[in-house]
Amino acid sequence: MSQIQEKTEIVRIERLTDDVIRITIDAPEIAMSALPGQFVMIRMGNSSDPLLRRPFSISQTSNAGHIQILFKVVGRGTRYLAHCREGEYISVLGPLGQGFKIDMEKTSCLIGGGMGIAPLLFLGKRIRQKGLKVDPIVILGARTRAELLPLLTDFEQLDLKVHAATDDGSLGHHGLVTDVFKTIDPGPDCMTYVCGPKMMMAAVHLYCKKMEYSCQVSVETAMACGMGACLGCIVPAASGGYVHACSDGPVFDAEEIVWEI
Ligand SMILES: Cc1cc2nc3c(=O)[nH]c(=O)nc-3n(C[C@H](O)[C@H](O)[C@H](O)COP(=O)(O)OP(=O)(O)OC[C@H]3O[C@@H](n4cnc5c(N)ncnc54)[C@H](O)[C@@H]3O)c2cc1C
Ligand code: FES
Known part of the structure; x- marks a missing residue:
């Protein structure tokens, strides 16, 4: 590309x-x-x-x-x-990089935290355009209402219902997006698309593993070139060796990478 x-x-x-x-x-x-x-x-x-x-x-x-x-x-x-x-x-x-692979056969669950919400809006829009039969489930978390509220409006304009969570309880669930995720039953054929802090993505990945849901994560690392030309962004791969977050990712199947937390 x-x-x-x-x-x-x-x-x-x-x-x-x-x-x-x-x-x-x-x-x-x-x-x-x-x-x-x-x-x-x-x-x-x-x-x-x-x-x-x-x-x-x-x-x-x-x-x-x-x-x-x-x-x-x-x-x-x-x-x-x-x-x-x-x-x-x-x-x-x-x-740059490899984006989310939209699975038309599965129920989409978009989970974002903080600035990790950014790419999920684009994803939500594309899923809407593709016209999946089942409405995507969207769970978004941030520190406060002030941070989350303007972003919710964007999703609502796409006619997507959002489950909100905030660290201080000022909007939606008082706590983590994973708490909310655990209360929702998307059915067995669930594709989870996640972007946010590493700890949050790791927690979602573990839960998906337990529930046998598929999970794609967007990884954030330091990046110098953004094009696979340096080693600034390497992440350990589950199969051994390393992958470049910039050119092999930033989106990976959660099983592809080693979760060092
Ligand atoms: C693929 C990718 C997509 C990203 N998308 C967004 C986005 O949509 N919105 C957004 O706000 N940010 C995003 N980031 C993070 C963003 O690139 C950094 O916040 C930015 O590079 C910081 O630059 P700076 O010069 O302001 O901070 P620096 O001076 O480089 O760093 C200041 C502080 O921020 C910390 N920091 C730097 N980069 C990151 C990071 N990636 N994650 C956590 N802490 C960091 C440093 O450790 C340091 O403590 C993305 C990163 C990647 C790899
Ligand atoms: S940032 Fe240079 S190889 Fe990824």
């Missing part, structure tokens, strides 16, 4: 909370070919500091040729991005 490097215009910036921001970028070629679960590498400015591009999941694409990125400010790169303005141009490389 070919990757495109586009000099893209930021067309919209939405500050969802103090540190969570959604940007809409005009990137027609990337929007046209992107698949749910794939990501882009964004260059942070023209200077060499920070030197490396940063990876972000594609959260939505539109027919107008836009892509959306949802991110939390955690360090220098994301702080730079947070200070960009509408009309500014940034360099975006993508779409």
